[in-house]
Amino acid sequence: MGKNLAQSKVTFYFCDGGSCRKAGSEAAIRKARAHLRNKGLWDESHTIKTKCNGRCEDAPTWIVQSGDYWYKEVDPGKAIRIIDAHCDHQQPLAPELIFREGQAKVNSEKEPPPVATPVFQRAQDEELGEVYKARGFHSDQYLYAFFLYLQENPGETELSLPNGTSFPFNDLRFVDYTDMYRLKLHFGKDEEAIIELVTALVPKTEPDELIKRKVTVCEHFIQIATDRKVIRLKDKMGRLVTSLQIAATDEKTWEYCLEIQLNNAVAPKVTLGA
Numbered sequence: 001m002g003k004n005l006a007q008s009k010v011t012f013y014f015c016d017g018g019s020c021r022k023a024g025s026e027a028a029i030r031k032a033r034a035h036l037r038n039k040g041l042w043d044e045s046h047t048i049k050t051k052c053n054g055r056c057e058d059a060p061t062w063i064v065q066s067g068d069y070w071y072k073e074v075d076p077g078k079a080i081r082i083i084d085a086h087c088d089h090q091q092p093l094a095p096e097l098i099f100r101e102g103q104a105k106v107n108s109e110k111e112p113p114p115v116a117t118p119v120f121q122r123a124q125d126e127e128l129g130e131v132y133k134a135r136g137f138h139s140d141q142y143l144y145a146f147f148l149y150l151q152e153n154p155g156e157t158e159l160s161l162p163n164g165t166s167f168p169f170n171d172l173r174f175v176d177y178t179d180m181y182r183l184k185l186h187f188g189k190d191e192e193a194i195i196e197l198v199t200a201l202v203p204k205t206e207p208d209e210l211i212k213r214k215v216t217v218c219e220h221f222i223q224i225a226t227d228r229k230v231i232r233l234k235d236k237m238g239r240l241v242t243s244l245q246i247a248a249t250d251e252k253t254w255e256y257c258l259e260i261q262l263n264n265a266v267a268p269k270v271t272l273g274a
């Protein structure tokens, strides 16, 4: 039955993502809901199960609103104490907070290290010859953002398939990421070509062929002889899925790659004819 939101004074967001479940979130959630009902607080409160809150290292996590209070390692005993603090005293359970509105730093001993910035290394490539090479991020959070960027800012970039066919991003009509696992690039106006990439995490329960097609490598290259930039995507089996060619003159796209796709990486300068 729908909740009367006008009556609700406090909302508990229980993380129900994979890590929190593994860490026993369900026991605390059940206890919390039963406690709210028995205290006669059901109509004055709202409880919502969420997907991953992005703090798996502190699982199981809860967020309490208003006030943006984040809790860590919530077990059934702590669940009761959190509810009583918020509902009886309108106060957070301060020692158990990882974060609250206005706090400058997260209070967790399990704070993960910041995302590393890829570093360019000099290497010899079979196709490009002498290159600088950096391994980028291959998750769909990066790749989907990249293709959306290229749709709006095609620059002088084009996509090539292993069979040699190429598609300029100027011809990209739209990026469709409504499928569970596959991202589809629609090129061309009249004769449409659809390039399909498996970019989302594919669970082991899905067919093997789909699991093997997941993009798991994203490499950025600078060809030293030409200053041309190339990005290669490969699947789980090491097979080339597609490559993106960025013209040496297309500085804007390359700057975007360094800043967003490579987390502010510094690219070596290439002097042509040196």
Ligand code: FES
Pocket (backbone or CB within 6 Å): 015, 016, 017, 018, 019, 020, 021, 051, 052, 053, 054, 055, 056, 057, 059, 060, 061
């Ligand atoms: S699964 Fe709960 S924070 Fe990630």
